[in-house]
Amino acid sequence: MSIQHALLGLLSTGPKYGHQLRVEFEERTGDVWPLNVGQVYTTLQRLERDGLVQSDGEPDGPRKTYRLTEQGKHELDEWLYTPPDLTAPPRDELVIKVLVALQIPDVDVREILQSHRRHVLELMQQWTRLKENEAESDVALALVVDAELFRLDSVVRWLDAADGRLKRMALEAEPPAKAGPQLRRRSAVRR
């Protein structure tokens, strides 16, 4: 995940030390996405090379102060207001898993869906515990937890929809007389 724009955002309130940047980032994201030290400095160097930030000339290290340039400010604004590219769906491992399973005979696809469903629910239970205990007062944390819950919820919904489609498919495929179940599934699966 690219954190360069997040760092630009943190610098927009004023020049900061590198160490400060790291701490603030974690705080502001509810400690959910801890940052690697190396990752922070590498990103800062790249930003400086691209002319988006400017350092004060101190040697590399915690004491080095960085500040935002005009170009950097412009870049930040553009990033904030430009919606991300959502057109190409990300490669979803779960979806691929289900598609593969449909191709293979003797595999109970609905069982696969159920085990995923259970797993996702277990995850959601944990996130909800978090919401219950800590997220009352911490808005940032609450936002992140909500995002996770909705994301996982959408997975469950997709699992339910897939379940429904498969069930309907099975019912529709029944009426013609027995011509071998395997043959049937393959023909139903053909795209």
Place this chain on the structure above:
Amino acid sequence: MATITQARDVRPSTSIAARRAVTRWAWRLFKREWRQHLLVLGLIVVAVAATVLGATVAGNSPPPLAATFGSAQDIATYTGSPSHLADEIAKLHERFGKVEAIEATTLALPGSTRTYQLRQQDPHGPFSGPLLQLIAGRYPSGAGEVAMTKSVASALGLQIGSNWLGLGNPRRVVGFVRNPDSLLQEFVLIPPGQLPNPTEATVFFDAGGIPPFEIGPTAQSRSFSRPSAALNAETISIAAITIGMLLIALVSIGAFTVLAQKRLRSLGMLAAVGATPKQVGMTVRMNGLAVGVVGSLLGSALGIALWLAYRPALENSSHHLIGAFALPWAVLAAAVALGIVATYFGASRPARAMVKTPVVAALSGRPAPPQALHRSAIPGVALLVAAFLLLGYAAAGAGAQPRPPALVAGLVTLVVGVVLLAPFSLALLAALGRRAPIAVRLALRDLNRYRSRSGSALSAISVSILIAAMVVVAGSIRYSSVVDYVGPNLASNQLLIQLPYTPGPQVATAKPGSVTKQAGPGTPQSPTAAMTRAVEKIASMVGGAKQLQLVQANLFLRHAAAGRQWSGAVYVATPQLLRFFGIENSSISPKALILSMRPGLSSLGKMQLMHGGGYTPGGSSGGSFPCPAYDCLANPQIQEISSLPSGTSAPNTVATEYAMKTLHLSSEFSGWLLQAAKPISAYQLNQVRVAAAAAGLQVESKNEEPSSAQVINWATAFGIALALAILAMSVSLVRSEAANDLRTLSATGAGRHTLRALAASSAAALALAGAVLGTAAAYISVAGVLRTNVLNGGLASLGNVPVPNLVAILVGMPLLAGLAGWVLGGKEPPALARRAIE
């Protein structure tokens, strides 16, 4: 090749198409929900059918006047020698022109006391046509032919072709006849001129309006026989159905409210897709109209069918033929029209309310909460006060006819006031029940919540009780008057035989200037031997009867106060009379002047006994009742003897022999009272009348006048039954929306007893509120009339409280309703789990 242009943009007018669409949709809805309409439909069908049947039966039950008068306006009956009869007939012919005479003589059936008439009549006579009908064979035409009624034929063992020997030489029976309007008559018909020695004659003529007593003692006139127009069967039917339709309108308001609320979401959707408020309201109104039309037509058909089925039975019991389609068509038309109007009106009110509901609320299925407007009691109370005053105005005076417009206005205002007070009563009930146990509290709150339908049900119940209570209160006041005594004239086993009325000479006055009074209906006449024989014969006709000779005392009783005046003759307490009624001499107080069975007369006070042949008028001239000693005795001692008969024409009040002696009173013989062992049948009565007429006597038998108990108790029973019927139908309406509530209650653990208590409380509360409201309004109306009308004794008469009947209404009815609710409310709702789907 021709091209056809598609006229795509030519559409019919939006409003017509839309209206058609809405009507179609309304019809579709009605078809789908016909079960919910059954309630109102059933009510209308029953009401219209009952009106049609009732009006037709009531109109056709009494024997038509044609039975007596044929097609003439007047008749006169004479008895005597053939020359006397011929004289009288000639006199009438001279005076009135065209007359028709039927001469007859009475023959006895061999070996029996039964008699039959031998009648000479022209079957095609000008007036007597309706009295004769040919059943079989033909009318007799010559000297040797007769026709007869079937009953005579079977008694004599004759058939068509047999010979009848009643007059000596044999005459052949050529046909069977009957009087279609009086099937009990038994006679033999011979052609005119064949009867050698007639002993009686009935002459038919048209007197052109001259009253019968100016023609002769045995004359009767059709116009003087007709009962007063005000109270005939048709008027009563129309009044009954108007009230019935009012009640139906009230109940149907509730029913259509429920229906409209069930459809709230659909109606909201209709509005949301662009139907105008008018169109939305129209669907509900069309619904009402459809139900009204279907119901009224079905009801009329049912009524006519029932009538056709019942007609033969009625012919049998009333002894005259009734045409199959002798229906009061005016009443029918009125019933159908009122049925349609009532339902349309019933549907319009909820239609208007639905239209006012905002679309959003309608779509969410939540109706608007009840308006605060209806909570105030002021409009209702104001209208009741107005009704009180209007009715007082209508009845002002000493008892003449009430002013019709004011009377109607007063009654309408009264009913509207009751209707307006219904919602307030519901709010009052709910407030009173604040601390009651949960089931009662819930029932009262729900009644108050679903105000439009419980309110309409309450109005209907109150109005039915109002009508019954008015009859009960007014009736008890009227019947309690011992001065103007009202009730049945005789018992069913009694007959009063009187000497005919002949206007006699005026009795000499004691003082010039005072008004003279006739000394009673019969002038001094002693019974002739013929009369005594006739009475003996009559006594045997009814299977043996005790005879009592009645002597009327020449005195008059007066109540020296404003209000009703004395009615009824005062007879003399002869030893025979006392013996006849089993009154011991020892039970009579020695100083008593008057004995009476009228309850309360002895303690009434302000009575005056007028004697001496004349009396000084009082009352109307300024309210004073002077009682000068020469012809008046104030506060005569009256003793109450309950063994005396209670009939208004029977000797219910008699003067003791002590009175006759002390006051030097004269008396005259006036007739006989006959008391048979069993009630007198119509057949016997018929024969009695013939025998009496032959002897020139007048017979009075028990009339149709109802007794106090009959009127008051029937009114109470009817009112309670009607109210309970309306209540039964309304409670199901009121609680029909309760499916979800029942689910919640059961899920929260309400047991069967709670559910029963809920239903019982709803029913009892409505019944009690209706009883109280209706009775209160009835008292207001009667008080309003009494205030200005002195005839019935003013407001003091209200002290006469018909306690048992009021207890039945105010206590009995709510208890019955509660009991019914308890018994019927115990069913657990079937699908507790599932929510009620519309």
Place this chain on the structure above:
Amino acid sequence: MSTLDLINISKVYGTGASEVRALQEVNLSVEPGSFVAVMGPSGSGKSTLLTIAGTLESPSSGEVVIEGRSVEGMAAEERARLRRRTVGYVFQDFNLLPGLTAVENVSLPLELDGMGLRASREAGLSALANLGLEQVAGRFPDELSGGERQRVAIARAVVGERRLLLADEPSGALDSKNADTVMRMILAACKGGVAAVVVTHDAQLASWADRVVFLRDGKMVDQTSRPATPEELIAPYRRQ
């Protein structure tokens, strides 16, 4: 002793060709203080499971045991008493009697059980206060918002120390904030020892429960195991 035991519950509707097997040999045990969510697509039988557990319906076969007592042998009156004292049921909507105020609705089961007016009113008020609803006590249901209504319904379901709370889509008609509040209330009740069974099709709502049970075609096919604590959740991402 578990608060609720469903043993081999089956439910069949209709006969012959139109027979519907709503539930097939379902077993479920709920301990005091535990929160169970029942998930499944529509037609999976989850609502039927709940109505059977709440004695609103009888199973075609199997046993329902509440606090050790079998419901089978109970007469209708005893079952009603059970609903008054032990079981609290929350429907998706139309929970409250429109003719009673909020506090009267809450004290309804107590009053039905014969508790006096004053005592039941106090109990109702305290139940409302526990859930932060004192201010709506005197209002009628049609004066309350949807969320308030459901919360009052839950107050009624827990008033008077009831031990079993059954809810059928209690947040179904509510927005997410109100839905969360309702679930928090149920959780709070569980902390007080109430055993709760909530039927829902919404995964986010189900995730409030300790245990999620999955129904499919009338059979119980799966359930979640005891979840890890939040710390365990985040640990892999944190240093040290």
